[in-house]
Amino acid sequence: METVNRAILSESLGARGADVIGNQNARDIGIQASGILKTKNDKPYLNYAAGVFNGSGINKFDNNKDKAFAGRVIVSPIQKMWIGGSYYNGSSRWGDSLNVDKNRDRWALEAEYQYKVFTLRAEYMQGVDDTINKGGYYVQLIGDVIPKKFNYQDVSNILTPTKQLPIMPFMFIQFVRVFYLENYVKFKSVTILFAKKQPCKKQTMLCRCNFKLHFN
Numbered sequence: 001m002e003t004v005n006r007a008i009l010s011e012s013l014g015a016r017g018a019d020v021i022g023n024q025n026a027r028d029i030g031i032q033a034s035g036i037l038k039t040k041n042d043k044p045y046l047n048y049a050a051g052v053f054n055g056s057g058i059n060k061f062d063n064n065k066d067k068a069f070a071g072r073v074i075v076s077p078i079q080k081m082w083i084g085g086s087y088y089n090g091s092s093r094w095g096d097s098l099n100v101d102k103n104r105d106r107w108a109l110e111a112e113y114q115y116k117v118f119t120l121r122a123e124y125m126q127g128v129d130d131t132i133n134k135g136g137y138y139v140q141l142i143g144d145v146i147p148k149k150f151n152y153q154d155v156s157n158i159l160t161p162t163k164q165l166p167i168m169p170f171m172f173i174q175f176v177r178v179f180y181l182e183n184y185v186k187f188k189s190v191t192i193l194f195a196k197k198q199p200c201k202k203q204t205m206l207c208r209c210n211f212k213l214h215f216n
Contacts, residue, residue: 007138008157013106013127015057020094020104020129024057028068047074047084055090055104064101066091080114102130117144134159 011017015024030053037046048071054060055068068090076082088106093099108125119142126135136159144151 007123007155008159009123009125009136009138012134012136012159013125021057021092022094024060027058028053028055029058029060029062030054030068032070043076043079045076048072053090055092063093063098064091066101068092068104074110081112083109083111085109104129117147118142 006014006016008018010026012019015021015026015028017023030051032049032051032053034047034049036044037048038044050071051069053068053070054062055066056063068088070086070088070090072084072086074082074084086106086108088104090104091101092104093101095102104127106125106127108123110121110123112119112121114120119140121140121142122137124135124137127133136157138155138157140153140155142151142153
């Protein structure tokens with residue numbers, strides 16, 4: 001993970017801190033098949049994964065009779081470009097009604113392109129939690145300006161509002177990562193701006209830094 005914080009899409013729709021089933025570290029119990037297809041020149045052009053899971057979270061017994069299905073396919077139409085999509089269909093029990101099965105579905109589109117020292121990455125995700133629909137996207141630009149010395153990143157996150165949840169945040173992240181002494185010292189800093197949509201006009205600025213010293 002390049003940044004200090006994950007995208008708010010992952011936190012809200014990816015079985016993490018803000019998901020309806022709680023923070024499951026994006027893990028579940030089940031079975032999965034995955035693989036990579038390559039050209040005659042040994043260059044990968046398709047990644048795939050599909051599986052069946054309990055849908056209740058990490059290290060937990062299934063809480064209903066239904067199973068969850070998840071699949072993901074990524075293709076490389078040209079060199080250094082990847083585009084793909086993923087789908088999740090399941091049901092689980094959460095909140096006050098632990099005896100009632102509720103739909104928990106997701107689908108997403110993603111893309112990545114590398115050009116010289118820059119990488120542009122984007123993802124759009126939409127989810128349904130029972131009667132609540134929510135979604136959003138993020139765009140990330142990574143620049144390895146001086147390899148192993150200086151790395152700059154910009155990330156924009158948007159989680160769209162819904163009728164059930166009218167006040168959802170727009171979040172912009174400006175991220176800088178600096179390397180010194182051939183990866184022995186690593187410094188991360190992130191500035192996050194939350195701009196709430198109407199009717200709330202409050203803004204919050206949060207700065208976070210991370211420093212690591214590594215010895216071989």
